[in-house]
Amino acid sequence: MLSSAEIKRSLKGCWLLFKNQEEGLKLLDTSIEGFWRSFQVFFLLVVPMVIVGLGERKLRLSEVVQDPETFSDGTFWAAQAISLSVDWVTFPAVLMVLARPFGLSAGYVPFIVARNWSSLLIAIPYTVNSLFYLVGFTAPGIMVLFSLSVLVVAIWYRYAVTRMTLGSGVSLSVGIVVLDVVLSLIIGQILGRFFGL
Structure with a gap:
């Protein structure tokens, strides 16, 4: 299990990487x-992703993206959970296959470590944004913007981490960054269509 000390140290390292300071890598295992x-x-991301999911759910229903009468909470949350899980492992697996042909093997482990931990840092503003929207502090348009x-x-940030690691x-x-983003979009689209969202 991840200790609180490791979480704090790793987040500090990711923050230094965000500021383009390579010494942040020394704080990551x-x-x-x-x-x-x-x-x-991944498990630390569950609560932030639930909050973000609640924001997306409210947006879908308020903007009539989906009919409230036919909207299924079970289907929505199943799609969210499976999408996050598949997305979490797909890119590392794909890049592992591509690492050797592109001469990236030496930096693969540090890169994935930094990518995984930086995901927690990236989740913070998304979570705060969704919370503000859920309690009515911001309008839908502001939330999306x-x-x-x-x-x-x-x-x-992903680009900076990629270059440094x-x-x-x-x-x-x-x-590499485009591949990461595109894979996430494809996974989201496929599962969204599968679950009828």
């Missing part, structure tokens, strides 16, 4: 054991 343990961050703004910053060039780093 980039050993093989640390690599596998970083996947436990802020989410898009956070997405832009998150993509830049993999030591890859601009083109390859951009390609």
